[in-house]
Amino acid sequence: MPVVRVEPDVFCVRMPIPFPLGSVNAYLVRTDDGVVLVDAGLRTPDCFAALQEALEAAGVSLSGLRAVVLTHAHPDHIGLAGVLQGRTGVPLYLLDVEEPLARRVWVNDHAGRVRAITQMLRAHGVPEKWVEEAGRQVAALRELVAPFGPVRTLGDGQLLELDGFSAHVLWTPGHSDGHMVLLDPRGRLFCGDHVLPEVSPNISLYPGARPNPLADYLDSLRKVRDLPVRVALPGHGDPITDWAARVDQLLEHHRMRLDAAYDLVPPEGVTAFQLAQRLFFEGSGDGVGPPEIPLPLAVGEAAAHLEWLYREGRLVREEGPPVVYRPAEAST
Numbered sequence: 001m002p003v004v005r006v007e008p009d010v011f012c013v014r015m016p017i018p019f020p021l022g023s024v025n026a027y028l029v030r031t032d033d034g035v036v037l038v039d040a041g042l043r044t045p046d047c048f049a050a051l052q053e054a055l056e057a058a059g060v061s062l063s064g065l066r067a068v069v070l071t072h073a074h075p076d077h078i079g080l081a082g083v084l085q086g087r088t089g090v091p092l093y094l095l096d097v098e099e100p101l102a103r104r105v106w107v108n109d110h111a112g113r114v115r116a117i118t119q120m121l122r123a124h125g126v127p128e129k130w131v132e133e134a135g136r137q138v139a140a141l142r143e144l145v146a147p148f149g150p151v152r153t154l155g156d157g158q159l160l161e162l163d164g165f166s167a168h169v170l171w172t173p174g175h176s177d178g179h180m181v182l183l184d185p186r187g188r189l190f191c192g193d194h195v196l197p198e199v200s201p202n203i204s205l206y207p208g209a210r211p212n213p214l215a216d217y218l219d220s221l222r223k224v225r226d227l228p229v230r231v232a233l234p235g236h237g238d239p240i241t242d243w244a245a246r247v248d249q250l251l252e253h254h255r256m257r258l259d260a261a262y263d264l265v266p267p268e269g270v271t272a273f274q275l276a277q278r279l280f281f282e283g284s285g286d287g288v289g290p291p292e293i294p295l296p297l298a299v300g301e302a303a304a305h306l307e308w309l310y311r312e313g314r315l316v317r318e319e320g321p322p323v324v325y326r327p328a329e330a331s332t
């Protein structure tokens with residue numbers, strides 16, 4: 001069932017994706033004279049077919065699309081945006097913080113992005129055979145996102161007002177630097193990948209990004225916890241009705257996970273790759289077998305944990321290469 005009516009005027013479009021979570025959600029919201037699309041899947045025939053089915057369910061054609069609002073610029077949320085813009089001229093919206101990165105990665109210089117990510121993986125101790133494989137994985141994403149033209153940018157705290165659709169925009173950095181959530185007057189929060197019902201969203205250190213994504217993420221969770229949310233509509237999985245409880249679970253999960261990550265750092269130190277092996281690879285500790293999530297995400301998430309611990313003063317960082325993190329106490 002790729003299309004589910006989650007509110008009288010909101011259709012969840014469950015789009016299949018070839019990544020671990022299996023599907024990504026986009027949302028079609030009926031407006032006075034058409035629909036607004038929140039997030040836009042991957043550029044694949046499957047995602048486009050799911051969208052067409054949802055448009056049919058909503059009783060509109062592609063030309064009834066009034067706006068495409070993107071919570072963030074990850075491939076599974078932005079992939080079809082350029083296709084829809086090309087076919088209908090529909091305006092695209094992103095947070096102002098996210099737009100320059102999105103344009104650099106998906107329009108101007110994807111090859112540079114692949115280089116930056118492979119360089120970062122090397123710097124964090126990833127062996128060459130894994131670096132090359134990861135480079136291929138990241139390069140393959142290029143085909144899954146259509147290039148796009150001009151984008152209208154939104155600011156933190158702004159009220160987005162379209163005919164028959166309005167929502168407050170809130171900047172929630174962490175999962176991506178320029179991630180945003182949208183709260184409408186009926187207590188519906190389009191929360192993208194900021195809060196997910198089943199899994200803890202991936203929080204990764206990316207090249208050229210803000211330096212402490214986990215600190216950003218925890219701040220962003222606190223920022224949204226007490227919003228008047230009746231139902232949250234996430235980027236993956238089912239609607240969330242116990243909003244504050246789910247936010248609290250994620251805060252608690254990260255408190256424990258950061259302690260667990262610290263406990264995995266031996267006196268002689270670890271690289272982000274070594275920590276990722278312990279956290280995400282099969283045969284935990286040996287680093288045998290492929291990681292359970294794509295390697296750039298596994299290493300990026302391990303690095304985000306180590307950076308947070310470093311910036312809290314619990315670890316020291318040696319620049320290397322490779323970059324090694326050691327317990328602050330053992331170093332004195």
Ligand SMILES: [Zn+2]
Pocket residue numbers: 072074077175193
């Ligand atoms: Zn994402």
